[in-house]
Amino acid sequence: MNLFNLFADLERVDPDVYGRFDSRRQVFRHVGTAGKAISSAMLPGLLSGLFQRAYGQTGLSGDIIAVLNLALSLEYLEAYYYQAALSANILGIDDKAAFTTILQDEQGHIAALRATLSTAAIADPTPAAFDFTAAGRVSPAPTASLASFLAVAQALEDLGVRAYKGGLAALLPSKDVLKIALGIHSVEARHASHVRTLRRGGVGVAGADGGGPNNSLPKSWVSLRENNGPLPALTTAIYAAGTTVDSPAEDNMVQVKLNVQTNSDPPGANLRLPAATSEAFDEPLDAARVKTIALNFVATGNPKGLFL
Amino acid sequence: MLFSRVLTTGSGGLPLLAPIKRRSFLTYAGATTLALAGCQKNDATPGATDVGSGNIGVLNLAYALEQVEATFYASVLTGDYYTKLAPASAEYQILSDLARHEQVHVDFFRTILSTNALKQLNLTLSDTINFNERTTPTGSGKLGVLNAARQLEDLGVGLYNGAAPFLLSADYLTVLGKIVSVEARHAALLRDLLATNGFVGTDVVDATSRQEISLSPTAALAQLNTYLAADSQLTATKLT
Numbered sequence: 001m002n003l004f005n006l007f008a009d010l011e012r013v014d015p016d017v018y019g020r021f022d023s024r025r026q027v028f029r030h031v032g033t034a035g036k037a038i039s040s041a042m043l044p045g046l047l048s049g050l051f052q053r054a055y056g057q058t059g060l061s062g063d064i065i066a067v068l069n070l071a072l073s074l075e076y077l078e079a080y081y082y083q084a085a086l087s088a089n090i091l092g093i094d095d096k097a098a099f100t101t102i103l104q105d106e107q108g109h110i111a112a113l114r115a116t117l118s119t120a121a122i123a124d125p126t127p128a129a130f131d132f133t134a135a136g137r138v139s140p141a142p143t144a145s146l147a148s149f150l151a152v153a154q155a156l157e158d159l160g161v162r163a164y165k166g167g168l169a170a171l172l173p174s175k176d177v178l179k180i181a182l183g184i185h186s187v188e189a190r191h192a193s194h195v196r197t198l199r200r201g202g203v204g205v206a207g208a209d210g211g212g213p214n215n216s217l218p219k220s221w222v223s224l225r226e227n228n229g230p231l232p233a234l235t236t237a238i239y240a241a242g243t244t245v246d247s248p249a250e251d252n253m254v255q256v257k258l259n260v261q262t263n264s265d266p267p268g269a270n271l272r273l274p275a276a277t278s279e280a281f282d283e284p285l286d287a288a289r290v291k292t293i294a295l296n297f298v299a300t301g302n303p304k305g306l307f308l
Numbered sequence: 309m310l311f312s313r314v315l316t317t318g319s320g321g322l323p324l325l326a327p328i329k330r331r332s333f334l335t336y337a338g339a340t341t342l343a344l345a346g347c348q349k350n351d352a353t354p355g356a357t358d359v360g361s362g363n364i365g366v367l368n369l370a371y372a373l374e375q376v377e378a379t380f381y382a383s384v385l386t387g388d389y390y391t392k393l394a395p396a397s398a399e400y401q402i403l404s405d406l407a408r409h410e411q412v413h414v415d416f417f418r419t420i421l422s423t424n425a426l427k428q429l430n431l432t433l434s435d436t437i438n439f440n441e442r443t444t445p446t447g448s449g450k451l452g453v454l455n456a457a458r459q460l461e462d463l464g465v466g467l468y469n470g471a472a473p474f475l476l477s478a479d480y481l482t483v484l485g486k487i488v489s490v491e492a493r494h495a496a497l498l499r500d501l502l503a504t505n506g507f508v509g510t511d512v513v514d515a516t517s518r519q520e521i522s523l524s525p526t527a528a529l530a531q532l533n534t535y536l537a538a539d540s541q542l543t544a545t546k547l548t
Contacts, residue, residue: 098505105508108518165485169478178481182469182488183519187508189489193496194507203501206401219405220497221490246482255483256420264415267382267407276408281486282493 064174065120067167070287071181072113072122073306074163077297078156079106080127081142085153088143095146095198099153102191109184116177122306129304134296137233150199151230152297157192158222158229159238159293162285164188166247189282193220199230209275221279224251234296242289251278353543357426359525361546363480364424366471369525370484371417372542373467375429376535377460378414380437381407387439389453399442399501406457406494413487430537443502454501461495462512463531464488466523474525474547492520524548 060068082103085091091099114121132152133141142149164185171178196218200207207219211226215235218226222239229235241249248254253261253274261277270276291307298306359368384390385407393400418425436450443452451459468488475481499506514521523531525544533541 094504101505101508105513105518108516112517112519161489165482165489168481168485172475172478172481175473178473179522180519182472183517183522185485186465186469186488186492186520187513187518189492190496190507190513193493194500197497197500203497204398206396206398221405221493255416255486256479258416258419260412260416263419264412267378267411268385270404270408273408276405277412279405280409280412280490282489283486284482
């Protein structure tokens with residue numbers, strides 16, 4: 001075995017190879033624990049340990065792994081949800097195209113998160129892990145009714161946007177992971193916007209402050225608390241405050257201690273409106289509350305142990 | 309100076325703001341020591357102003373974008389296209405909301421940046437945008453209202469996503485997250501208005517990774533500068 005050639009070859013395909021070892025100080029730590037001259041007999045074990053740490057393991061902190069696995073669980077929930085709806089044949093031509101794209105986006109997000117988490121990723125929960133009727137509380141079922149389908153889709157997308165936002169701060173120490181989360185977060189927001197547009201009847205229909213009666217006229221952005229959302233038993237919590245001070249309700253008007261409503265003078269002849277001010281900022285949601293909400297859509301007995 | 313401990317120097321010589329608790333933010337924002345990290349004339353690009361480094365650089369970049377967006381929508385509200393819409397129509401409601409949101413954003417950034425804020429930028433919007441037309445007329449060199457809005461909102465999403473990793477404070481990162489998703493909701497609706505199922509597209513979402521295509525601060529400014537007058541050009545030499 002020619003070690004120098006091995007590293008030279010590796011460098012050719014992975015310019016960061018030395019950084020991978022050095023950044024984690026694994027080379028020195030590993031050699032240090034051996035504490036003696038390296039014999040040729042030890043080399044295979046030494047090398048495999050080294051590469052395991054550099055490439056096999058994630059090198060991510062427990063906090064970051066927790067954020068990413070929660071995100072991955074939500075992506076599976078979304079992906080299998082859209083897969084079920086597309087199979088059920090309840091969508092017209094345009095909607096079928098839109099939700100096929102959205103499904104492919106979620107599948108791409110799953111792949112990105114799995115690649116980042118590596119061996120720390122949860123197992124694919126498969127569709128059997130979920131109950132998209134939320135134990136019968138969504139009736140008719142989302143696979144039997146376009147209105148039900150869009151209502152749950154709005155719930156999942158808005159929840160996803162809040163969940164990713166709630167996880168951002170924990171990712172600050174790892175810029176590469178943060179970039180991935182940001183790149184997914186705004187795509188989820190685009191999905192949410194589109195689903196909301198569909199729910200109010202399309203781009204030609206005006207939305208209402210707070211989403212209108214029974215959230216039947218949602219704007220493409222989150223307005224106040226959305227009158228508790230399209231399925232109040234399941235969606236009130238999606239627009240309400242979470243369990244931490246960093247997760248205010250969606251009608252929040254205070255950002256970094258600044259009242260953003262009184263701080264601003266609206267353009268034209270507009271008045272300062274609470275709805276418009278709340279719409280200008282989406283709010284994060286903490287992991288504990290995200291899990292509580294997502295558990296509504298887990299199959300009886302939670303066979304895959306999701307969102308715990 | 310009482311608050312000088314806030315400002316330290318990070319590795320690489322970049323000014324560094326320690327994480328600031330929300331409670332104390334406004335106190336700190338007024339502290340003059342922060343001005344050290346603020347914007348200044350950029351000697352390398354004569355006439356251009358550099359947005360600065362670290363938290364203040366990112367916040368000023370956002371402030372510049374929001375100045376353009378807010379001014380754009382304020383101009384939309386006085387143009388023929390908007391003023392001839394029925395007040396109950398969908399597009400009247402949409403453009404009114406967009407104008408309000410962006411005004412809230414720009415006022416937010418101006419206040420939190422306090423003495424570190426960029427100056428009021430001079431814009432050249434009417435050189436490239438026709439505020440009397442809904443969409444770009446065939447053969448016209450000027451963008452219609454919806455086309456220009458879409459361009460600005462997509463730019464905003466890419467700018468925020470590309471700039472946020474340069475932040476040093478979790479609180480600011482979260483605030484930028486709160487705004488970028490709203491910009492993405494705006495962008496998606498404008499794109500849906502212009503084309504069926506336009507809400508995502510390979511020009512904004514990578515076809516393989518399915519993640520938003522982010523813009524580095526320099527790449528974002530290359531676009532944003534096209535809306536800025538010669539005396540208001542910006543650089544982001546410390547956000548690289």
